[in-house]
Amino acid sequence: MFRKRRSEQRLDSELRFHVEQQIRDYIAQGMNPEEARRRVGVEFGGVEQIKEECRDQRPSQWIESLTRDFRYALRQLRRSPGFLLAVLATLGLCIGVNTAVYSVVDTLLLRPLPYPEPERLGNVAVRFDAKGREGIITGANGLMAEIVRDHASLIDSAPFVGASGANFAVQGRAEYIQQQRVSTGYFRILGIAPLIGREFSSDEDRAGGPAAVILSHDFWRRFFQEDPGVIGRAITLRGEPHTIVGIMPRGFRTDSPADIWTPLRPSTTGEGNGINYAIVARLRPGATWAAADGQLAALGGPVLAKLGFGSSQPRLAIVPLKFGQTYWIRERLFLLWGAVGLVLLIGCVNVAGLLLARSGGRMREIGTRLALGGSRGAIVRQFLTESVLLALGGGLLGVAIGYVALEGLKRLTEQSFSNWRYIDLDGRVLAGALVMSLLTSVLFGIAPAIQASRIDVRSVLSDAGSRGVAGGARRWMRQVLVLSEIALSIVLLVGAGLLIRTVAAIENLAPGFDPANVMTAQVSLADARYPTAERVDRLFTATLARIAQIPGVEAAAAALTLPYDRAMNSGFILKDGPGAGQEGISDFVYVTPGFFATLRIPLIQGRTFSAADSAKARKVAVVNRAFEKRYLRDQQTLGRHLDDLEIVGVVGDVRQQSGWGDTEGPMVYHPTVYFPVAQSSDGTLPLMHTWFSPSWIVRARGDRGALIAGIQRAVESFDPQLPIAGFRSIDQARRGAVGSQRMLATLLAIFAALALVLAAVGIYGLIAHLVTERAREMGIRMALGATLQQAMSQVAAPGVRLAACGVVLGGAIAFAITRVLAHFLWGVSARDPFTFIMAGAVLLGVAAAASILPALRLARLDPAQTLRHE
Amino acid sequence: MTTPPKSDLLQGTLDMLILKIVALGPIHGYGISQRIQQISKDALQVQQGSLYPALHRLENRKWLKAEWAETESGREAKFYALTRAGRKQLEIETSNWGRLADAIALIMEAS
Structure with a gap:
């Protein structure tokens, strides 16, 4: 501070010396003192301007002028709170939503996966032609998985499935947790070894092999307080003891929110009959993507020909893992990104307009400063400083808003995207937001600043008072800005x-049923205590009888899957009639006899099920209209057989969420086969329950809370160890x-x-x-x-x-x-x-x-x- | 307000002239402007608005060093003198200038 004052004094006396010396010389030349002083004044020009330029030559100068500019800028901004608020709100909101969406895009699409050498990881996929656009599914059936494992020599591969709910018994109570099934080699391929223990052996990954489980770090901490001695101990999962063989390191995650992993035990029948697996793969050393892709294409031909892709020219392929995990959401994310980009653009235009309007109102201030010797550079710098301050303020606000927006985004999308729970605002996003903010306001801060520094001092100052005309050019520019905003x-x-x-x-x-006043309760029956159709049937019969007693209940039933939800699909063969021997794929849903009446699905011909369709009776099925149209071409339906089921009735269609290969739209009528739960085969029932958690369906009037409590009691009184995974009305299912x-x-x-x-x-x-x-x-x-x-x-x-x-x-x-x-x-x-x-x-x-x-x-x-x- | 033409000098030549004048012996700013005017027989006039920023710039580049001393008339003034780096710079600029002047002369004399 002292130094500064001294150097100011020195500068002052240096210049004063010059002036006085000149005056003295002029007097010596015979000029009168008055005249000499005047002439020197004219020659010398603005002393302050010269001083300013001399100061600018000092190396430390920019820090001084920066603090001065900042202080001045703060004072200026405080003087127009309306403007300040409008700019900060605009910047904050724009940057906030952009930060939130960018965080999602960054995590899901841009950042590398958290595994070693992620660029060599892939998913085996089927590419096909979907009405002119290329379709992709990253699914495989058991046969494909087997062929890829045994013959695709350029990749190391393992099939797996996404996480599903399971019951975990601990200290006398049951917890509903997420279990993911993966084949042996899965962790090796991802490149992450267990923290303690080992991954699954091929022996454990075989039907009938020893039951093993690997715990996530979180689960280990939650239930075992990170005790390393748990390896080799057994936990009760789905009513069955599983030996803990490994613990994964902290932070390890797959694309499913899994608490534990168990062996997949892939097969070519049952679940392996349909496209129910996914395959993760790593290029072997030296292999290239193109070579691996070509090898898969050659291998896949025969097995794909049988899969009902029709004329869509399916081809087995490998896609990068990151793409495989996100291809179904990429377009949507890019769309959102584009939309928030537009919002940002509008925000920029808004800020530009505001800055422009403000500079218009400040013409007199600038004119005065110029007249008093302020340099044009200093004025531009001043405007820039204000822009930077605004940007910083807006950026900070934006990060705060972005944080809130991201939480909102996650909550809004929890159901659809389980992966989003891992998304956080991080340093890169923060930096990005600040840069974005700076660019925005500096870019638009400069234009008015340069314009402002060009003003004609005389005309502005002589123009009386605040009546200064803002100038046609400025208004024209603002109109263009507002126009583009609109x-x-x-x-x-x-x-x-x-x-x-x-x-x-x-x-x-039209849903195809009556969705009003229908409540559902889901339960996981992937449980060793419910291995047979007889046990499952007894569970439903007993609980439904109790539920029927709850006041307000009009009808109740149970089914493997609900309308709107994706259903289990499986292949079948038509046994008789025209087209006998034809293979097809259909949804299969087991139901209790009251299912059609409870949902009020209309019966078109024949009959629905009754208690008489027991395990000992003839095996029967009810098909829907879509099935009849696709496979039976409106010919005699009743009495025909598919596999060993005799069709006894035809019902109306209900809406299902579209699955792979559906091109008609998001909601479709799938060919569906309903069969009585009592007649399910004991061999496939556990597999169905691995995939799907069945639901009770209750049509009731009256208080929702009382109904939920009643259903809970009804189930508990039959089996206190069976936790209900969740209640939702059929309306919620539709919204999902x-x-x-x-x-x-x-x-x-x-x-x-x-x-x-x-x-x-x-x-x-x-x-x-x-x-x-x-x-x-x-x-x-x-x-x-x-x-x-x-x-x-x-x-x-x-x-x-x-x-x-x-x-x-x-x-x-x-x-x-x-x-x-x-x-x-x-x-x-x-x-x-x-x-x-x-x-x-x-x-x-x-x-x-x-x-x-x-x-x-x-x-x-x-x-x-x-x-x-x- | 119209800005007066800052200097009729070629861009960069002012620095060279200042170095040259200062090389003749320690001298204050006013003296420099007087000298330039005298030696050029009034052909060149240096505006103060250019002179002082240039002096401060050269000082900051350590080509000039400054000292406060008394003039003959007994007043305190800031005297500039050449540093070793300044002398070297002057040599460089002198030879550059010579080349440039020769080149321009060649072009202008071409017929």
Whole structure:
């Protein structure tokens, strides 16, 4: 500080010496002192300016001027809280949602997987032609897994399945946990060895082999307090003792939220009959992707030919693991990323407009500073400093909002994306957000700053008072900014509207049953205490009898899977009639006799099941209309046989979530075969229960809480060791089934709303500025007899006109690009006129409100006052 | 406000002229501007707005060193003198200038 003052003094005396010396010389040349002083003053010019330039030569100068600039900037910003709030809110919101979405994109799509050499990891997949677009499924049946394991020499591979619920008995109570089944070699391929113990041996990975289990670190800590002595001990899983053979290290995770792992025991029958496995693979040393891919394509031909892909030219292939885990969500994520990118763009435009308006209001300040000797560079620097401060503030706010937004995003999507629970805001995202924020405001801080530094000092200063005209160029630029804001908002509004209409279209589909007042309770029967059809049947019969006693219950049943949920699919052979010997694939659902009556699924011909269809009776089945249409071509259905089942009835279709190979849409009628649970074969029942947790289905009126408690008691009184995994109404099941569409629509709607608010702020700002500028003119007009309405429409009209132009422009852009949405849409055209009109109407309404609101200030204008000011 | 032309000098030549004048002996800013004017027979006039920033720049580059001393008239003034690095820089600039002047002369005399 002292040094600084001294160097200032020195600079001052150096220059003063020059001036005085010059004056003295002029006097010596015969000039009178007055004249000499004046002449030197003219020659020398602005002393302060010279000083400033000398200071700028000092190396430490930038720190000094930076702190000075920052202090000044803070003071300036505090003086206009409205502007500050608008910019900070805009930046904060834009950066917040961008940070949240970027965190997701980064974790799921950009960051490498948490395994060694992740770029050599892959999924075996089937590529096929899905109506012109390439389809991919990363699934395999048992035969494919076997062929790949034994013959694909260029890759090391292991089949596995996603996690599913299981009962874990601990200290007399039961816990519902997530169990993932993986084949031997799975952990070796990922490249992560157990922390303690070993992974599964091939002996354990065989039907009938010893029951083994590997624990996650979390599970180990939760139930065994990280005791390393648990290796070799047995835990009771699904009612059966399993020996602990390994513990995985902390932080290890797969693409499923698993608590424990057990051997897959792959087979080519049962579950291995359908596409129920996935295959993880690692390129062997020296092997290339192309070579491995070619080898798989050659191997896959024969087995794929039998899989009912029809004319879609399936090909066995290998895809990178990261892609394999995320291909089904990639497009949606990129869409979201694009949408928040648009929001950011609108935000930038908004901030630019605000900065521009502000610089317009500061012409006098700048003019004064220039006249007092401030250099143009210093003024540009000043503006930049303010921009940087705004950016930092907005960035910090953005990170905070991003944190909240990410939590919201996760909660919103919990059901559809179990993997998202691992996503966190991290340092890279933080840095990205700050850079984004800096770029935004500095970029738009510079334009007004440069413009400001070019102003003509004389004209600004001589222009009396605050009446300084902001200049046509500036207003024109702001109008362009607001126009683009509106156009971009329209694009987002149309996109959100189309997705909302899609969700509505899906939800309005006739379900094929009566969904009102139906509650379901799910239970895992992958339990050694329920190994046979007889035991399972007894469980359902007894509990259903008790549930029927609960007040308000009208009907109750149980089934392996619910409407809307994905059902078990399996192959079958038609035994008789025309087309005998034909193979097909159908959904198979076991049900209790009351199933059709409880859900009110209409019977079309024949009969449904009764208690008489017992294990000892003839094996029967009921098929749906879709099955009849696909496989029996409306010929004599009743009495025909598929495998050993005799068809005794035909019922109406109910909606199922579409699975692989479905191209009709998100909700379809699958060919379905219903059979009585009592007649399930003991061989396949445990496998079904490995895959699917059956549900009780209860139609009841009255209090939900009482019903849930009643069902809980009914089950407990039969088997206190059987935990109910969860209750949900059939409505919730339906919402879950459209979860991904709903999520996309919700998020896009949020972003569109954000865009709308930003656009409204932009218009409001523009018109408010216009009102200030033209207040005098309007005051005079009103004094001369113009009505308030006339004056208001004069000022507000540009906003509405601008909005109209923006709507047309945005509509045209949306019309051109909504095609990218086409395959997210269903039941609505990408150019749905209703959506376009609604989006335009909403925006025009908002624009009108945002224009009229500031124009109302004219009502407070006192014409006499205005005139006096003249 | 119109900005006066800062200097009629070629970009970069002012630094060279200052180094040259200072090389003749320690001298203050006012003296430098007077000398340039005298030696050039009033053809070159250095604006203070260019001179002082240039002096501070050269000082910061350690080509000039400054000292406060009394003038003949007994006033305190800031005297600039050449450093070793400044002398070297002057040599470089002198030879550069010579080459440039020769080159320009060749072009201008071409017929």
